[in-house]
Amino acid sequence: xxxxxxxxxPGQPGYVNPRGIPQAPFIEVVEDYVRNRDQVxxxxxxxxxxxxxxxxxxxxxxxxxxxxxxxxxxxQNTLDSVLFLESKQNVDESTLTTTYELNDTLYAKANINxxxxxxxxxxxxxxxxxxxxxxxxxxxxxxxAAKESLKTCQEDLEFLRENITTVEVNTARVYNWDVQQRRExxxxxx
Numbered sequence: 001x002x003x004x005x006x007x008x009x010p011g012q013p014g015y016v017n018p019r020g021i022p023q024a025p026f027i028e029v030v031e032d033y034v035r036n037r038d039q040v041x042x043x044x045x046x047x048x049x050x051x052x053x054x055x056x057x058x059x060x061x062x063x064x065x066x067x068x069x070x071x072x073x074x075x076q077n078t079l080d081s082v083l084f085l086e087s088k089q090n091v092d093e094s095t096l097t098t099t100y101e102l103n104d105t106l107y108a109k110a111n112i113n114x115x116x117x118x119x120x121x122x123x124x125x126x127x128x129x130x131x132x133x134x135x136x137x138x139x140x141x142x143x144x145a146a147k148e149s150l151k152t153c154q155e156d157l158e159f160l161r162e163n164i165t166t167v168e169v170n171t172a173r174v175y176n177w178d179v180q181q182r183r184e185x186x187x188x189x190x
Contacts, residue, residue: 024163030177040178047171058160065153079139086132
């Protein structure tokens, strides 16, 4: 009974990755999986459904990874800006002169007075004021979470691609087995 409660390892039947994606079974011996030719169409159909599910999960994960790849540099740039402002906080200069981007090709100069706070866009048209130390902590944690999430997406993509290949190989093996069985039947009829 204890063996049934043990977590399944990759490659074992019934394995599910940490995000709940099931592993596709690999068919070593087609005859053990398909008992007779009447089951071939249902087996091929189940593989086609499995393949479409894996491809849907792959596309969804690719979109999520793409969004994270766009978001990570923005978070990093914001964190760098906050850290720069923090480094200038204790300098005796009265103002900081900088150039900032208004649009893709339009820049303006600004004088920034020293401040203990920064304003961060949180999304959904929400901006909040944070003390610089708090903003640094928040951005650091968001950057770390985004990088971890991207790493998870990449692991899932690799897992999904392996399973897509397994299902495609299984489909080909079952189809070829069926063709071979039909040939053998035709030869017996002759």
